[in-house]
Amino acid sequence: MKLPDDPTIAALDEETRRAIAAHWLHRASAELGVAVAFEALRPRLVGVGAAPPVLALADKAMVDERRHGALCVQLAARYLDTDVATPAPRDGALPDFGTGAEELEVALLVLGTCCINESIASEWIRSCFRIATAPTALAANRAHLQDEIDHARLGWAHLASPAISDALRRRLRPWVPRLLDVNVAQWMKPDPHLPREGIAAHGHLSVEENEAAIDAAVRDVVMPGLKLVGLA
């Protein structure tokens, strides 16, 4: 991706530039790991009879996440003002919920990965975009947000589809509050690379802004969505 000229980066002190680069390198590894996860999820969606629009979104998600990984490396390089190597993907193995029922396993993966995590990610990036003023941060967050919205849609499309029978929906329901709690707790952890007060101009939230974004995503997107698909 062609990033815009951005004189605000050279104006940052060395420590801040290193912190932001560390954040993006960590993100690069994570994005590449999610690409691996979507690659593993795709055939399992086919196996449970996922609808064609869901499969099309899964195909897009794999390609998107690889591109996001590359963009994050590019961002790290820009903040460090030197080339950086692409990190290895973080573990993208799909978890096993131990239910022994493939339809339920896939539904849980979609619920956690897409309906919960990608929906939260979308609101979280929107918040980063809103506080950013640096041209690089605006461009990067805009690019990410456009795609993460599709990854979240994949989840809602699947859970609303005929691939989820009423019986499966009933088995899914007791998992919902706990899956939500476990994932929200992960999101609430402060970013170890960045200062608590964030770096607003470059699109990095403070600890309080991070929590507010996650709360808003759960209250205004995830919970109403779960109600709509009969899971809350």
Add this chain to the structure above:
Amino acid sequence: MPPQRSPLFPAIVLAGISLTAPGCGNDTQIVADDTGKASDAKSDVSAADTTLGDTGSADTGVVDSTSSDVTDTLDAADGCPPDSEIPTPPCSFIR
């Protein structure tokens, strides 16, 4: 300070479900209308700035009018392990 609100429900949830279950919800017409708005919301987001503000957040009519007809007969603790044993699916941003 008022709580932050997310305007992304139509762009994410309504647009998502409209792909596979256009009649999901009691009022198909509302869902269809909101889905149109949802594509706008996405292009607003991609187009730019902070104007996304509160647009599209007032879709509670759809949500409220759509309670599930699924009867939850399961105890919340039934068939589901304790939190400590629930694995976390991958996400690009989880620390």
